[in-house]
Amino acid sequence: MHKRAFWVGILLTFQIVFLSACWTPPASAFTNEQQLFSQAWRIVSQAYLDDTFNSQNWWLLRQHSLQKRLQNREATYAAIEKMLGSLDDPFTRLLKPEQYRSLQVNTSGELSGVGLQIALDAETGGLIVVAPIAGSPAEAAGIQPLDHILEIDGQATSEMTLDEAASLMRGPVGTSVTLKIQGKKKGAKNSLELVRDRISLNPVYAALDEQPSGVPVGYIRLTQFSANAPAEVAHAVAELEEKGVDSYILDLRNNPGGLLQAGIEIARIWLDEGTIVYTVNRQGTLGSFEAYGQALTKDPLVVLVNQGSASASEILAGALQDNGRAKLIGEKTFGKGLIQSLFDLSDGSGLAVTVAKYETPSHHDINKLGIKPDLEVPLESISLDQVGTAVDSQYQAAVKLLAGQSVLAEVISN
Incomplete structure (x- = not known):
């Protein structure tokens, strides 16, 4: 009898520990940082194309993330980016306020930079050129579709997001940026110094x-x-x-x-x-x-x-x-x-x-x-x-x- 009571007690203890590890506070108790993270999680949960979320438990990912203390906005952004990175989809990404405004301008007005449309290579994950914009400094320098961008101002692009790379290439008219480029056939690597200019988006x-x-x-x-x-x-x-x-x-x-x-x-x-x-x-x-x-x-x-x-x-x-x-x-x-x-x-x-x-x-x-x-x-x-x-x-x-x-x-x- 005592032995049975002992095992029941252990099982109840394990259950309580398990439940407490998965418990998160109600939404009303969330901090501002947790609320922002939860908003991002909810958008992906409702809208993302792959309802298996890259074969992972999307709800459990939220639970684990909210158990961690988010000290400030940058920590929250990092948590959101880590969450999105688990989807293994470079096109699903966080756009910080400046990046978000820049993207909206890019489809309606004009911008200053080198004039490159970029993407992540589906096979290697490396940064590649989709196309240079007509009349841009990038086109004048001879950069071609499917060229690989290895470095931006000496920073390796291997760990950059698309928006981080785009932000580094944009800047005031007349300033310069150096790109290390490798041709699409993996030939010679060339460093090109480009002078940023106003990019006309008249299409x-x-x-x-x-x-x-x-x-x-x-x-x-x-x-x-x-x-x-x-x-x-x-x-x-x-x-x-x-x-x-x-x-x-x-x-x-x-x-x-x-x-x-x-x-x-x-x-x-x-x-x-x-x-x-x-x-x-x-x-x-x-x-x-x-x-x-x-x-x-x-x-x-x-x-x-x-x-x-x-x-x-x-x-x-x-x-x-x-x-x-x-x-x-x-x-x-x-x-x-x-x-x-x-x-x-x-x-x-x-x-x-x-x-x-x-x-x-x-x-x-x-x-x-x-x-x-x-x-x-x-x-x-x-x-x-x-x-x-x-x-x-x-x-x-x-x-x-x-x-x-x-x-x-x-x-x-x-």
Whole structure:
């Protein structure tokens, strides 16, 4: 009898210890720092694409984190970053107040820096270039898509987040920053000193190209899917229509993406009907965005893409390709098929959270795979002022494609 009572007593003791180890105070008893952490945890819990949270107990992670004393805001940020890091998703990240404001400016206005769009390599986790912004110091220095950034001002990038790297490269106009760059083929390592400049985010350049063949080509280069991009593309198409163009080349090379909605609206400029993109949420539920109005033009269209065409560029290119509206020329695209949403936190910081993935109208998942062009044409390194000229092999391939009567008939029939 005494022995049984002894074992029951031990079991009860273990149970009490276990419960106390997992217990956290009610929300009303949280400090300001704990409340901020809990807000971030709750956003991810409700919105993140992977409902297994990288195969971990998300609730238990919260419990363990809240048992630790958060002394100040930096400690809270560190705890949030550690929590997000457990997801093994570089696109789901904390944006401190200054970084959050900078990201919002990046999609609507202008900034000062070197003009690089960056990402983390899906295989190595290293910092790589998605694309240099047209006319930027980075482009002038010859930095190319998929180049590796090893150091920024002598600091190794191997442990940096995307936002930390971006913050180091931004700065006042006229100041300099040194980048150690290694080519995408892991060749020589070069240190480049770049002078920061004002980076214009006007996303559209348009021109009429009078070809010797007599086919007037409307050339539109789109460098980023910013908030004003759909209106600027529509304006360019309207002006080129008035000039009597018979065909179009839409240049999405080195366009790293931007706002999802901007990509959808630009697709509607070219499509009368059809699915633009499917989105797939954490429940596996398909959503879609459709074209539903009259396109601004039905003229034949060729889209130029390369390894620096990412995200919204791939949504647009995939929509036009799968709907038979355009032919794609160039190189396989970057392969970013995840969608992030921005969420405000109570102290002015924010979270970028992966909430869905997208598929092209033919249900191609392009994440880490990219979109293959209809005609693969490698591009030699050329400067910005050589784009769309005789030395631009991809552009010339597009002009040749548009000039062929059999190709025109095929595109029109689609």
